[in-house]
Amino acid sequence: MRADVVKRTGLERQETRLLQPNHVFLMNLKGTASRGEDIVDGRRIAFLPRRAGSIIFMPAGSDWNGWDEGEATASYLLVSIEKGFADEVFAGMARHRPAVLPPSIGFRDGTAELALQRIALELKQPDPISATMVECQATQLLGQMLRLNGVHQEPAKGGLSSFDLKRAVDMIETLSDGRPTLADLAKEIGVSRFHFWRAFKQSTGMTPHAFIAQRRLEQSADMLRSTNLSATEIAMECGFGSSSHFATAFKRAFGAGPTEFRRKWRI
Structure with a gap:
């Protein structure tokens, strides 16, 4: 398994060509690709801003080959997972036959993002238990990809419709004057607070509070990587009650405090 941070400076357009014997994850850390073209195994895929x-x-x-144009300064996390390791994980999860995962470009998922960040941190500064920690995170990452692609997964019953779930998530991510309350979300969907709480958890596997907390941590990690704001300023911007609460929650999620996390990513 390997993790590298790839940086781009002074180049608004880049060409892409990737053909690897291993599974590859590429996460955008900084900068936006606004337009481009992606071709996977000879098939053109609709480009979405990244x-x-x-x-x-x-x-x-x-x-995978193509091109993209965007901000001149950008950085990416590239994580490569050996096919043999992934095959063992899939064999244990996919019931009776190997799982075949399709390529996926430009998606967002909090569980996958946290796993990728933890893998990178462990590989950057390894200690005697890093190998075990990396294998655990890689297993979680691959399992989440199975879940996202519905491999051997029964559809959720009693959850929100895909349309209502998208409305709720959009409200959580776009509200600029603070995070929505349970009452706000339930009112947006047109159901009681209890019904919304139960249906949201059925659809996402997380309570609304846990989902919002995860989104706050994802946003704070993005800001630590891409801005020069202090940890206290980021804590306030992301809706944490205090810098100490932010530091505790961040270290629990990422395995490193905000200051250490920023320092490692900027090495």
């Missing part, structure tokens, strides 16, 4: 936090997954053996 902002900080967006993830690309290319299964082993996939041929």
